[in-house]
Amino acid sequence: MSLEIKVKRILENFDEIPSQEILELLNQFLPQFKSPITQNYLKEKLKIISNITDEFEKKKLCKNLKPYLDWYLQGQ
Numbered sequence: 001m002s003l004e005i006k007v008k009r010i011l012e013n014f015d016e017i018p019s020q021e022i023l024e025l026l027n028q029f030l031p032q033f034k035s036p037i038t039q040n041y042l043k044e045k046l047k048i049i050s051n052i053t054d055e056f057e058k059k060k061l062c063k064n065l066k067p068y069l070d071w072y073l074q075g076q
């Protein structure tokens with residue numbers, strides 16, 4: 001399955017997708033950001049969210065990263 005299809009599936013079913021799957025997908029297209037500042041910012045956010053054990057809290061924080069998923073689709 002292509003990244004584009006995975007991103008669309010996550011955006012369409014965000015509440016049903018496990019946070020770990022969202023984080024893994026974001027990690028996959030992290031290198032596509034041209035700005036090192038953006039890459040480092042997102043990398044740190046992903047690391048912080050990954051270290052949280054409560055799934056509800058993880059999902060809440062993942063929702064803040066939805067613009068990155070939208071960005072990816074706009075570039076496709």
